[in-house]
Amino acid sequence: MSLSPFLLVACSFLLLAFLLLIIPVLRSNQKHLIFAGSALMMLSALAAVAAGIWTVSSGAMSRVILPLGLPDLPFHIRLDRLSGFFLVVIGLLSSFVSIYSLGYLKGYLGLRPVTSLVAFSALFLGGMFLVVLADDAFIFLVAWEMMAASSYFLVLFEDERIENRRAAFLYLIVAHVGAISILLSFGVMAGLATDFKGFGGYAFDAMRETALPAGWATTAFLLAFAGFSAKAGVVPLHVWLPEAHPVAPSNVSALMSGVMLKTAIYGIVRVVFDLIGDFPWWWGALVLVFGLVSAVMGVLYALMQHDLKRLLAYHSVENIGIILIGIGLAMIFTSFDMSLLAALALIAGLFHTLNHALFKGLLFMGAGAVLHATHERNMEEMGGLIRFMPWTAALFLAGCVSISALPPFNGFVSEWLTYQAFLLSPSLPSPLLNLLIPLGAALLALTSALAAACFVKAFGVTFLGSRRGRHHGIIHEVDWSMRTGMLLAALSCLGLGVMPTLVIKWMDPLAEELAGGTIAASASGFGWMWLTPIAAERASYSAPIAFLGVLAVVIITYVVLHARPGAIHRVPLWDCGFEKVTDRMQYTATSFAMPLRRIFGYLFSIKENVHHYPPASHPAFPERLHYHLRVRDRFWMWLYQPVVDASFWLSRRIGRMQHGRIQVYLIYSFVTILVLLIFSR
Template structure:
């Protein structure tokens, strides 16, 4: 079986899964077992195909004779699509295992049939987006993916917030899709000199030398369109609404891998289709990346809803990935392929890492939601005692995303910093001064991410239960646990064996930029990561892990030679005697210092109301995205205004409409005889 067959088999398997779903509609439990095992298997095939494509440096294309007349569907499997297939397939495999346990909870409450159907279509859409080799099939797959995820967001559509989020998502997704369509239109037109349709294949675009103006227009439109999908600030507004309300397994896929298809699009369009660009394109990507990363994490810290917090943190991570891409573009345009390869590798590595740890965190949040029926962290606490597995696995996710060694988040952040530290070799004094400031923003972001996830883990799992009455909480079943365990293991492996992963990714920068870092990165064997040269910087994940574990064990053993008792005692209450669970620090109070320092970036309404009997105090805090007021409300107001004006044309009388048609025909006859 070749790589292409393996990938196509996985898509065909998804299609046949769709075909057999009607057989099981009446037996919902069986339906869940059958479909999620089949999607799991098809994900494995996608992963195998992807892995093998990248390591075997395959570049194959086929033409399927389906589609519109004269516009057949082109598919291509090259290392770039292979890499993204692996990322998508890997997480969907883990999530499919998890879903068996998670979706079972809905059985008996509501029909899960359409969830299962759209889950399959969603996976299929994501796989085919990265396989498409022409604008036509790309956009169709893109829309299939968007529509399927819209229906998944709307799964529990009796809630107003879900319908609102779904609508917002649909609007932003389509504004983005229009921009992508226009961008492809420009490139296809430029490829043929605006004659005929033959320029719609990616191959035609690749071979065209674009003029400066058209290339810039195509790039800006594509960046805008993909940014809307990726949740780049200020186009992020749908993301913290839509991701939390979807079922958690879907949130994991949306945050973990669907956003990555937009990253794929940006890389494909800039490095592959256009290929040759001035440095300011990179600066645009870099600046948006920096804003997105910093604002994303600041918004994340302010959240009380655990899934919203995770969604905003996805915004941050997309920013970090874009920073790597932006640096790579700047280095490429100054013809420094080695440094560019380093920055691009950092971005791709972070793409893979974020898929893993964000998938894990959303699955963990789903487990908490499953057990407590609660998303609000203000009411949680102490879950580590009742859900030890989930707590430990969620902790792995938190440590990874906070960029702490030896887990995977650290490796990609570290590579990004190394790329930043090499920027002084750029021949532009302006960039030499400004890029280090960008590096400090990344440092600030990483440190704030640690604060954010201390809060997320600490408030949810540690301390005492904060709610008024504590519900019956149980640990989740083995399907959910094993989905999370596998993801957690891959987080550790990706952190401990970076040289192997870089060796595998290496073909991407080699083909897109023309240089590779694996030769220098793995110069001293798999134990040491030395991205450019060992004199420059080095890091060894395995040694960190081994030495820390060894010292830890040694200290533990030495201190337990002598038997000494551990007394359990009530906690010290300063003699106050009335310490209650409500006195703990909660999500709002934890973020208070940061809210105060960075408060000017938010619109904050804080009120203390005295009311009720006995002079009880009520504290109200509302932290909102400034972009709502700055950007979205004006746009919404203007579009309503314009719609009302245009609406006057609708008289509701047939005579008026006939006059409109008559005028139109006259105009057409005059101009296009």
């Protein structure tokens, strides 16, 4: 049997299965368990990456029917370009996170056993791989549930804390509501594929071949979009995300935020472009609008946070929004048969999917390193960490620059491509879209500028300045494995940012398969150094030249200015002649975001209280002030609180039937049987 992508994928699953098998044996020796878990998961992820890269570039499609599942309903597995691309997205970050986990999990040694964490991580990874390989609705949903359930247990890992249990429960509910919606969508497509006779329609092949009537197609799309949105954290279905991601162990948060959300993106692309295939333009507009709302609301909520991991979780909402913007534009262009532009927009969206996985993984790993060293998630207690953790600081900074869409890192390239897709929208034949779509570009610009502001805050408050917290414990840099994991992710961010043409060339066949257009010839028409998405006269960007150019000037200036031996005097901080400057005089995360909180305040529900303690003799001379600020998600109050209230109301009503008296329950049973007898005569 010769080496093929499919064989590599099989190896990947076998490695995970092997890990699950040896876990009971290694339970007693936690150190070996952590090592075996990290090593096997890394190998498994790398095998998947290799398979994915190979499949996307060669286009070889492999499919297999597993003799598993229910009688007459075997599992279908298919490895095509789209699955291959997502295997790369999932595998690449997972392999970095596995290296990182080696050090991170050692932090739990002696505190609590990590057996469940390793086992569920392996199941989680396997579930994600299986989701993108599934070729029928049955195994897709099995894999989807496997992924959801194992991540539920991962969120619940530190279950002694009430907020973790609450977050995990909320996550479980939203995940299942989403899963029901996806199930219904597949039901519609599978049912129509066989005219509601027999079960043969559950295979994706049958759905592909069926042209759905417009009304049913729309129903299927809306159900699928709603279901996948719940997983991806699209506003307004995002509330579970900032609850669940921060409380999970940081290596799990990195995987959940970095790659689990991407399986939902995969689902949307698979259903829309592959299974349904033919759609009206307003589907794209719908995706675009939800993308824009998620992007802007995500970043605005992120700005209001002072919990580092919660802030990052809200940024996932933002970035999922940006990805959906690309996909929405691609759908609009496809529906007008503009395949070239559709390919551009789709590549922008998918490229951002890959980029977001890398930089969000990196940032969560960085946040985990900070948590590991300081045991603190609240940014208001941090500050000055760059002096204790120089490596973590520099690598976290690379992530900040990437996510803020600044050159030369990767986040910029995909957002730049999205802007180009926006700028080409005037060629659409619909005047309404011509006028409205550019406003979307402005919202995207607002989003990326706000993201930059947010990450100046996140990095500045966490790593710069001096320590704000009361507990001045000893902080030291994290160990080599955590640094290596972060370093590899940071290098990939830089690599993808400097060499975008190579990645786009690699991804191009995928776009051609889905959107029917190819931009490889024009995108790298001037060699690998120049990225020219449509034509050189239209727009061009050369990351290598910009990067090396600025670097050269920086080095030359540094050398020239240091030719003269000029001294640097280190002196204490200038305090303007007053008494000593204290650490508490620094800007905090809350004060940094204050101008933006005031400008966009109407989008949040803000409660601000100032108390004078004790009541001052004169208002001009307060003795102590107590400032309390609470910023809440409006969507929670608008959308979720009513549902929560209604379900409590309903359960209280139903609860009245429960008296705890056996006679009453017997009467219930008797009445039920009577009713059934009457109706089923």
